[in-house]
Amino acid sequence: MSGNLILESAPHDLSVSTTGKVMRTLILTLIPALIATTWFYGFGTLITTLITIVSCVGSEALWLKLRKRRIAPVWRDCSALTTAVLLGLTLPPLLPWYLSVIGSVFAIIVVKQVYGGLGQNLFNPAMAGFVFLLISCPLPMTTYVDAMPDAYKIITPGRAAAIIFDVNSAEAEKAINQDLGTADYLKRIHEAERSVIADGFTGSTFLVDAKHEQPEKNVKVFVEAKASDFIFYGLLAKVVIAGCFLLGGILLIVKDIIDWRIPLSFLGVSTVLTAAFYFAAPELYLSPWHHLVYGATVFGAFYIMTDPVTAVSKPSAAWIFGGVIAVLFVIIRNLGGYPDAVAFSVLLGNACAPLISIMTRRREFGQGFKPENIND
Amino acid sequence: MMEKIFEIFKDGLWNKNPGLVQLLGLCPLLAVTSTAANALGLGIATIAVLTVSNFLISAVRHLLKAEVRIIIYVIIIASVVTCVQLCMQAYTAELYATLGLYISLIVTNCIIIARAEIFASRNSVLFSALDGFANGLGFTLVLLLIGGVREIIGQGTLFAGMEQLVGEAGSSMKITFFSADKGLLIAILPPGAFITLGMLVAVKNFMDNRLFVKVTSKKRDAETTIVNE
Numbered sequence: 001m002s003g004n005l006i007l008e009s010a011p012h013d014l015s016v017s018t019t020g021k022v023m024r025t026l027i028l029t030l031i032p033a034l035i036a037t038t039w040f041y042g043f044g045t046l047i048t049t050l051i052t053i054v055s056c057v058g059s060e061a062l063w064l065k066l067r068k069r070r071i072a073p074v075w076r077d078c079s080a081l082t083t084a085v086l087l088g089l090t091l092p093p094l095l096p097w098y099l100s101v102i103g104s105v106f107a108i109i110v111v112k113q114v115y116g117g118l119g120q121n122l123f124n125p126a127m128a129g130f131v132f133l134l135i136s137c138p139l140p141m142t143t144y145v146d147a148m149p150d151a152y153k154i155i156t157p158g159r160a161a162a163i164i165f166d167v168n169s170a171e172a173e174k175a176i177n178q179d180l181g182t183a184d185y186l187k188r189i190h191e192a193e194r195s196v197i198a199d200g201f202t203g204s205t206f207l208v209d210a211k212h213e214q215p216e217k218n219v220k221v222f223v224e225a226k227a228s229d230f231i232f233y234g235l236l237a238k239v240v241i242a243g244c245f246l247l248g249g250i251l252l253i254v255k256d257i258i259d260w261r262i263p264l265s266f267l268g269v270s271t272v273l274t275a276a277f278y279f280a281a282p283e284l285y286l287s288p289w290h291h292l293v294y295g296a297t298v299f300g301a302f303y304i305m306t307d308p309v310t311a312v313s314k315p316s317a318a319w320i321f322g323g324v325i326a327v328l329f330v331i332i333r334n335l336g337g338y339p340d341a342v343a344f345s346v347l348l349g350n351a352c353a354p355l356i357s358i359m360t361r362r363r364e365f366g367q368g369f370k371p372e373n374i375n376d
Numbered sequence: 377m378m379e380k381i382f383e384i385f386k387d388g389l390w391n392k393n394p395g396l397v398q399l400l401g402l403c404p405l406l407a408v409t410s411t412a413a414n415a416l417g418l419g420i421a422t423i424a425v426l427t428v429s430n431f432l433i434s435a436v437r438h439l440l441k442a443e444v445r446i447i448i449y450v451i452i453i454a455s456v457v458t459c460v461q462l463c464m465q466a467y468t469a470e471l472y473a474t475l476g477l478y479i480s481l482i483v484t485n486c487i488i489i490a491r492a493e494i495f496a497s498r499n500s501v502l503f504s505a506l507d508g509f510a511n512g513l514g515f516t517l518v519l520l521l522i523g524g525v526r527e528i529i530g531q532g533t534l535f536a537g538m539e540q541l542v543g544e545a546g547s548s549m550k551i552t553f554f555s556a557d558k559g560l561l562i563a564i565l566p567p568g569a570f571i572t573l574g575m576l577v578a579v580k581n582f583m584d585n586r587l588f589v590k591v592t593s594k595k596r597d598a599e600t601t602i603v604n605e
Contacts, residue, residue, distance in 0.1 A: 110571065114578075132562060135567070136562040136563075137561065
């Protein structure tokens, strides 16, 4: 048959993908980001991810057993594993182990299995688990490790595990602080600023600090003050990790696993809206650049919002879905109380998804058919 | 007679529990159950109002015209609530300050008007009063359970603040499981109330299904043996 003749008849499933294959590809694309996170923040994230993997897969298997279902799908479809990796990447690296376990169990059992298991859940399990922990324990959930060069040498697996499992954690913290104090990059930094670094290696994130400057003080001054000194490493870490997520996301789009419209619509609308805020009052709001790089913006756009279960599936609905999340995201970030708004806006967007699906029309079968939109 | 009383209590406490089955009075159920002491305080007030209002409405049920009965119910319930409110203000002032608005909102609690309309307007004075008590007790137990679960998860204590309810002796009733800073705050916040209530309803349905399945399978076994014989 010649190439310009395309037959469209009853819906043909052209792809040979299975849930397990899709999930495994998704996890593989996250590996660069995991390596970059370990490089800049030490081994905390890896250990936290291991904890979430064990508790997510364990609780899913346990729950399926209680429901008298087959347990084999836990390994075959890898959905619990994906939730675990996504959750592990978003949690603070040195979070106490029991909080990681509680978040994972909530994500799998309450958010996913209670609604009926894979494909039935209304909300993204990883983000719901994250929000559950953020509301429950605001302090540990906003204490992130500061980016530092050679972090993988300073926060070694042993020290990270000591802090996470609270065994000899004081000694581990002391050792980390000592290593930080003697790190050779300190020589490149102005003497007055060294004490700032030696103070400690964890703290609230850039977004939280900026939020607290607002509205009494000037966010612009705060950003300029932070920009000159060691925060450079923080910025570098953020840019590299966001780049890793972007790379992985583009790979997923090329492999036709996620819908490119959702991240594009989300990133586009949020850039425009944050720019509008920024140009209206630059002393009150962060620039679009900061909003895109800091926090989980890129990660959320490619990996969280495109979750096939909780997102919309129609192309026309995808644009609206991304836009709705972007509007919520910008409102919560700029005007709300929680600094990183991705998790909340995604959950609210999930709640809107069924309505958006109903209110957008699907292309009638056979109508306006072009070879390009064969999958629409 | 005894059978009917047994039936009333069985319905109020389990089969038609206002909190878990009828899902009535969700506003106080979710709003004041952040600690067990608050839940118990509101529960006792509800028991008192339900028993007395059911008693009064049953006593005057023959005098009422059908067209205006709801208005009369509301007037009776509002008077009883006002009495309870004044009593609480006099004897448990601190608890009254905590519960405040929700005491007067008992007037609008749908359990009370539901029991008046469904039960008290058709049954004798004794049964009506017992029905009010049974339903109030069922509601209070659910309140106490939700309050206890939320308090333990949220701040690691149980029966904190009981001195507001029972005087000095209450302060020794406080049980501490772990320090408050390790609690999961979400349990005290509104989402915690919804999640806890949902879980409780699920547990009750699960137990009902199991009991029900057992009973029917026993019946079926009995039937098959009869057929076989």
